[in-house]
Amino acid sequence: MIRKFLENRRIPLAWLLLTRQPLRILVAIAGISFAGILMFMQLGFRDGLFDASVTVHKLFNADLVLISPRSKSSISMSGFPRRRLIQAMAHKDVIGTTAVNWNFLLWRNPENLSTRSILALGFDPTNDLLLDPNFKEKADTLKNKGRVLFDELSRDEFGPVSSWFRSGRIVETEVAGKRVRVSGLVSLGPSFGADGNLITSRETYLDLYSANPPGSIEIGLVRTKKGSNIESIVRSLNASLPNDVRVISLQSFIDFEKNYWKSSTSIGFIFTLGAAMGFVVGCVIVYQILYSDVSDHLPEYATLMAMGYNLRSLIGVVAREGFFLALMGYIPAYVSGQLLYSLVRSSTKLPVEMSFARASIIFCLILFMCMGSAIAAMKKLADADPAEIF
Amino acid sequence: MKDTHENTLKIDSLNHWFGEGETRRHVLQSISMEIFPGEVVLLTGPSGCGKTTLLTLIGALRKVEDGDLRVFGQQLFGANRKTRQNLRKKIGMIFQGHNLLRCLTAEQNVQMGADLLNGFSYKARRNQSREWLRAVGLEDHMSKLPHDLSGGQKQRVAIARALAAKPKLLLADEPTSALDSSTGREIVDLLKKLAFDQACSVLMVTHDPRILDVADRLLRMEDGQLLPSV
Numbered sequence: 353m354i355r356k357f358l359e360n361r362r363i364p365l366a367w368l369l370l371t372r373q374p375l376r377i378l379v380a381i382a383g384i385s386f387a388g389i390l391m392f393m394q395l396g397f398r399d400g401l402f403d404a405s406v407t408v409h410k411l412f413n414a415d416l417v418l419i420s421p422r423s424k425s426s427i428s429m430s431g432f433p434r435r436r437l438i439q440a441m442a443h444k445d446v447i448g449t450t451a452v453n454w455n456f457l458l459w460r461n462p463e464n465l466s467t468r469s470i471l472a473l474g475f476d477p478t479n480d481l482l483l484d485p486n487f488k489e490k491a492d493t494l495k496n497k498g499r500v501l502f503d504e505l506s507r508d509e510f511g512p513v514s515s516w517f518r519s520g521r522i523v524e525t526e527v528a529g530k531r532v533r534v535s536g537l538v539s540l541g542p543s544f545g546a547d548g549n550l551i552t553s554r555e556t557y558l559d560l561y562s563a564n565p566p567g568s569i570e571i572g573l574v575r576t577k578k579g580s581n582i583e584s585i586v587r588s589l590n591a592s593l594p595n596d597v598r599v600i601s602l603q604s605f606i607d608f609e610k611n612y613w614k615s616s617t618s619i620g621f622i623f624t625l626g627a628a629m630g631f632v633v634g635c636v637i638v639y640q641i642l643y644s645d646v647s648d649h650l651p652e653y654a655t656l657m658a659m660g661y662n663l664r665s666l667i668g669v670v671a672r673e674g675f676f677l678a679l680m681g682y683i684p685a686y687v688s689g690q691l692l693y694s695l696v697r698s699s700t701k702l703p704v705e706m707s708f709a710r711a712s713i714i715f716c717l718i719l720f721m722c723m724g725s726a727i728a729a730m731k732k733l734a735d736a737d738p739a740e741i742f
Numbered sequence: 743m744k745d746t747h748e749n750t751l752k753i754d755s756l757n758h759w760f761g762e763g764e765t766r767r768h769v770l771q772s773i774s775m776e777i778f779p780g781e782v783v784l785l786t787g788p789s790g791c792g793k794t795t796l797l798t799l800i801g802a803l804r805k806v807e808d809g810d811l812r813v814f815g816q817q818l819f820g821a822n823r824k825t826r827q828n829l830r831k832k833i834g835m836i837f838q839g840h841n842l843l844r845c846l847t848a849e850q851n852v853q854m855g856a857d858l859l860n861g862f863s864y865k866a867r868r869n870q871s872r873e874w875l876r877a878v879g880l881e882d883h884m885s886k887l888p889h890d891l892s893g894g895q896k897q898r899v900a901i902a903r904a905l906a907a908k909p910k911l912l913l914a915d916e917p918t919s920a921l922d923s924s925t926g927r928e929i930v931d932l933l934k935k936l937a938f939d940q941a942c943s944v945l946m947v948t949h950d951p952r953i954l955d956v957a958d959r960l961l962r963m964e965d966g967q968l969l970p971s972v
Contacts, residue, residue, distance in 0.1 A: 361864050362857040363850050365843075372845035372887075655841040658803055660831030660858050660907065738830075739803040741837060 366672035369645065377680070380641040384681025384718060385688065387634025391627045391714050392689035392706075396696070398623035400704035405613045406606045407541035407703065408471070408549060413483045414450070415582055416440075416589070417605040418572030421598045425612035426471075427545035429454050431568035436597040440572070440589055445580040450479040453557045454570035459548065461511035462525040468509055471546035472500075472527065474557025480575065481551070482538070493535035494553040500527065504537040505701055506548025513537075528560045542701050544613060572597075634721045638677060642729035646670060650736050658738035667730050674726030678719045685718070686711060750911050750943040751777040751800060756809035758795055769795050771966040772809070779910070782934055782944040784954060787963035793947045794915060796963075800945065801833055801913050802826035813911065831858050834904030834942070836914040836933075840896035842888040848875060848899045849884040855906035874902035878932060894925035901933055905940065912937055914946040923952055930956050 370377050405426065418437060422430035437449045453474035458467045475481050477491040490501055502523075504514035514537050516523050523534040527550070540549045558564055576585055582601050589599040600608065614620045646653070653666050689706060696704045758770035769792045777783050785793050798804045799811060802818060803826075811818040816829055834855075842851045852871040859867065875884055878898040888896055897917060904912060914933065918926030930946075930953045937944045946957075954960060962969040 359863040359865075363846065363853050365846075365854075368845050368850070649844075651841065652843045655837070655843070656854070658801065658830065658835050659855060659903075660827065660833075662827045738801075739798045741841060 383637030388685025390630030394626035414573035503549035678722035754810035784957035834909035
């Protein structure tokens with residue numbers, strides 16, 4: 353097949369038209385890449401934000417989650433009676449539960465003494481909390497009162513806690529005006545709602561946040577027997593428990609959080625609009641380039657028609673120009689996207705990753721952009737009248 | 743079918759008009775003529791007499807409005823777009839301006855002509871193109887772009903391009919007008935020689951009195967009418 357192609361190929365007019373005009377193609381590539389980078393960044397931020405909103409959620413060792421029906425998102429969790437979790441234990445497939453308190457408390461930066469809101473999780477250290485197998489050991493240190501585990505991925509504004517701790521220094525600071533000591537480091541990651549996280553025992557939590565009614569918790573984690581039908585447990589627990597609590601699967605809990613950021617905030621809209629603007633800018637640039645290219649070469653296209661090339665083959669030339677531009681614009685956009693993503697990851701600690709789905713969606717958008725502009729520019733070809741060139 | 747190969751071109755009472763209503767001009771008035779295979783016919787006349795219009799009609803670049811026009815036996819009156827397009831492949835054209843593609847080298851320009859041929863591999867078509875450039879004396883300029891070539895060299899490339907598609911009829915519109923007299927002479931002699939080798943008929947429109955002697959036959963046109971030949 354390749355041999356047949358090589359035998360039948362003709363002068364690659366589209367390629368030569370583009371490459372013999374280096375300035376024009378550079379402008380085109382710059383424009384398309386710029387549009388591509390814009391789309392990569394906007395969609396990357398959007399997806400990164402949504403992923404970041406569930407960084408902690410994904411780490412929970414749970415199959416089902418109990419939340420208050422009044423909870424709207426991780427930044428506005430309402431409490432429900434802890435008894436419900438004990439009642440849930442009665443179900444034959446439930447093998448373990450963990451009561452989790454979840455709220456924002458003020459953390460004092462031990463270096464410059466400024467305060468900042470941090471997400472504090474309180475739980476009973478004898479129960480499971482995170483999937484990480486090394487966590488158990490760290491959790492044991494919380495059995496002493498006034499100890500916290502600090503999230504080493506928290507933003508730098510919380511102070512150089514992890515480096516101090518690693519260097520063997522005793523890190524003590526204030527949370528909600530009470531003295532605490534960092535007894536270990538965990539890796540959770542900041543989210544949109546929370547710039548940093550700390551984990552402590554339920555006892556310390558209640559001490560730090562004394563307004564919290566002792567019988568009230570924000571999240572109940574439920575672990576079930578291996579291979580049990582999650583959906584049916586969710587149904588039967590929802591039916592048996594009073595309606596001051598809602599039982600959902602861990603995946604629904606993750607979706608619930610993502611959904612909040614997607615639908616109840618303008619984040620999704622803003623970033624999608626940003627990407628759409630990149631797309632429109634790209635369309636305008638490619639159209640301009642291709643249109644002026646066709647206009648400049650109109651006598652030559654007319655000559656080709658006079659020689660016997662039909663309109664279809666000339667349309668093919670413009671289409672191929674669009675295709676080449678799409679390819680040549682996408683590659684630098686992809687590479688810059690990767691670089692900028694790692695820059696974003698290191699400076700914001702948001703989980704912005706180059707996903708295959710996004711890379712292919714943006715390729716399709718760029719291809720669509722270039723081919724659409726090519727089709728619009730082809731209309732100009734109709735002006736190529738071979739009778740006019742004599 | 744017998745008619746098909748008897749003459750390259752046969753025109754019978756061809757009429758053509760430009761414009762609409764009041765300003766409508768009768769630019770071609772019942773033209774009748776024939777060209778036989780291998781003939782070199784020169785068409786002269788004052789500018790605006792309709793020569794170029796006649797050439798575009800023969801070249802299937804315009805729709806025939808009235809009359810009989812057959813090229814290789816193919817009736818062009820009432821012919822659709824596709825028929826005209828296919829016919830163009832068999833007609834070579836040389837323009838007043840060379841009309842080369844600026845982004846292609848001399849060799850690639852010629853191959854644009856050769857690429858119209860079916861059934862040859864890329865290599866074969868490229869070799870043919872080189873062959874043609876050699877025939878027009880440009881073997882040392884194959885990879886030059888048009889703007890690096892002189893006027894005469896560009897016109898040679900244009901001739902090579904027109905012949906590379908192996909036409910049986912070559913239409914040339916004042917091919918020497920942009921050239922000085924000796925270059926013009928060379929070009930016309932070359933054109934005649936190559937056309938003769940290919941058994942290709944030539945219809946050349948010209949103002950240039952210095953080249954009239956290459957013609958087998960001379961046609962004069964005035965105000966849209968062919969003058970009776972002398």
